[in-house]
Amino acid sequence: xxxxxxxxxxxxxxxxxxxxxxxxxxxxxxxxxxxxxxxxxxxxxxxxxxxxxxxxxxxxxxxxxxxxxxxxxxxxxxxxxxxxxxxxxxxxxxxxxxxxxxxxxxxxxxxxxxxxxxxxxxxxxxxxxxxxxxxxxxxxxxxxxxxxxxxxxxxxxxxxxxxxxxxxxxxxxxxxxxxxxxxxxxxxxxxxxxxxxxxxxxxxxxxxxxxxxxxxxxxxxxxxxxxxxxxxxxxxxxxxxxxxxxxxxxxxxxxxxxxxxxxxxxxxxxxxxxxxxxxxxxxxxxxxxxxxxxxxxxxxxxxxxxxxxxxxxxxxxxxxxxxxxxxxxxxxxxxxxxxxxxxxxxxxxxxxxxxxxxxxxxxxxxxxxxxxxxxxxxxxxxxxx
Numbered sequence: 001x002x003x004x005x006x007x008x009x010x011x012x013x014x015x016x017x018x019x020x021x022x023x024x025x026x027x028x029x030x031x032x033x034x035x036x037x038x039x040x041x042x043x044x045x046x047x048x049x050x051x052x053x054x055x056x057x058x059x060x061x062x063x064x065x066x067x068x069x070x071x072x073x074x075x076x077x078x079x080x081x082x083x084x085x086x087x088x089x090x091x092x093x094x095x096x097x098x099x100x101x102x103x104x105x106x107x108x109x110x111x112x113x114x115x116x117x118x119x120x121x122x123x124x125x126x127x128x129x130x131x132x133x134x135x136x137x138x139x140x141x142x143x144x145x146x147x148x149x150x151x152x153x154x155x156x157x158x159x160x161x162x163x164x165x166x167x168x169x170x171x172x173x174x175x176x177x178x179x180x181x182x183x184x185x186x187x188x189x190x191x192x193x194x195x196x197x198x199x200x201x202x203x204x205x206x207x208x209x210x211x212x213x214x215x216x217x218x219x220x221x222x223x224x225x226x227x228x229x230x231x232x233x234x235x236x237x238x239x240x241x242x243x244x245x246x247x248x249x250x251x252x253x254x255x256x257x258x259x260x261x262x263x264x265x266x267x268x269x270x271x272x273x274x275x276x277x278x279x280x281x282x283x284x285x286x287x288x289x290x291x292x293x294x295x296x297x298x299x300x301x302x303x304x305x306x307x308x309x310x311x312x313x314x315x316x317x318x319x320x321x322x323x324x325x326x327x328x329x330x331x332x333x334x335x336x337x338x339x340x341x342x343x344x345x346x347x348x349x350x351x352x353x354x355x356x357x358x359x360x361x362x363x364x365x366x367x368x369x370x371x372x373x374x375x376x377x378x379x380x381x382x383x384x385x
Contacts, residue, residue, distance in 0.1 A: 004049055008038050012053050015183060024054055028064055030182040032071050037178035041072040070181070077112045077119040078173045079157050083135040083150070084126040093146060094133035098122050100147035101154060117158050119174075130200040131166070138177045140165040143198060167198050331361065 011034055016027045028050060035046030042065045051061045065071045072080075083098040084090075098120075105113050105120055112119045128134045131143035135150060142153060143166040156163045162171040169192045172180075180186050208214065225233070 004035065004038060004045075008034060009053075011182070011184065012049075016053065018183070025056065028054060028056070028061065029068075032061075032065055033178045033182040036071060037175050037182060039075075040175055041074055041076050072119075075112065075116075076174055077117050078175075079117060079137050079171075080119050080121065080139075080174050081135060081137055081154060081157075082121050082123040082126065082139075084124075084128070084133060085122045086125045088129040089126075089132040089134060092133045097133055097135065097145055097147050097150045101150055104151055105154065113158070115158065118154055131198060137163075137165070137171055138174050140168045140171055142166050167201075328361075 012031060015030050015034065016024050019026045031050045031053070032042055032046070035049055036042050039046060047058050047061045047065060050056070051058045054061075066073065081101065083094060083101065085094045085098055101120055102108055105118060107113055107118075107120050110119065110121050123136075126134050126136055126141070128141060128143065131141065133145055135142050135145050135153075137153065137157070142149070142163075145153075153163050164170060169186070170188075170190070172186065172188065172191070176186070176188075186192060
């Protein structure tokens with residue numbers, strides 16, 4: 001079994017600390033990338049490690065690891081080459097690119113070359129239709145590829161080179177990329193200094209600039225605040241909100257001839273207006289007794305019952321109290337159902353013995369008219385029959 005390094009364990013603690021104590025399970029996705037960064041795939045030992053540090057069982061971790069295709073469940077090469085074979089790229093030649101690479105490398109989908117350098121896969125969509133056909137190497141894009149350019153990329157990778165992607169930063173190995181996906185910076189020298197957006201990506205911006213289209217009130221010179229400045233502004237806004245929510249103490253009239261207490265004219269120089277005047281009321285908000293949680297509302301919408309006061313969505317029917325059907329109506333409905341559904345083999349549907357039902361109904365009606373004693377006798381007779 002793999003023993004993960006101290007660095008991985010320290011990073012795992014750092015990842016878990018990003019989330020509230022009662023929401024640590026949310027750290028599972030980056031933790032899976034973290035163990036993949038050490039082993040090159042999510043091994044059974046990696047699943048056990050994630051379960052251990054999060055207090056989950058292995059089945060819960062495995063269910064997530066097998067759901068997402070970015071988590072590899074068997075050893076993967078240094079470079080994951082993904083070729084889009086979905087509709088747009090396929091029309092432009094994506095399938096031909098994939099077939100050429102598969103034949104050249106001698107591998108199929110999700111298989112790795114014998115030198116352990118490249119794992120090939122076909123991808124359903126790489127979200128770059130305007131650059132098709134596209135392929136990615138460890139999720140960095142090579143746009144507008146054809147069979148020959150794709151062969152040139154993989155041959156350079158196998159020779160130890162790192163060809164420059166069309167867009168994005170310079171290439172890294174799959175393990176190095178997994179570290180970034182776990183939420184840690186790429187520490188290689190100049191790792192994010194290269195690349196840039198492609199022209200199709202900027203086309204919308206070019207058109208907006210050409211026609212003078214912008215968001216109302218947008219100021220491109222608005223400075224971007226640092227995290228410390230943003231946190232300070234948020235804390236000040238919260239303090240102002242809490243101060244406004246507090247009820248103002250009653251103020252006695254002063255002897256200086258000022259107006260009634262509570263008016264703005266009574267406040268001394270530099271004193272804020274009373275909270276009652278600023279907020280409009282000093283009464284605390286009280287939650288309505290019939291307030292329902294979103295879960296309860298959703299449940300009532302899908303399956304309303306007699307306690308649901310009003311429809312929660314269009315088309316919802318709310319049950320209403322009504323007169324129960326008469327015994328004769330029930331008998332007719334039951335007989336109609338039995339007639340419409342012929343029994344299979346020797347089975348007899350309910351309602352087949354109409355004579356016995358008729359007698360029971362008459363006895364029940366007679367018992368209802370005679371009071372409690374009659375009801376008891378009718379019930380007794382029905383049980384005997």
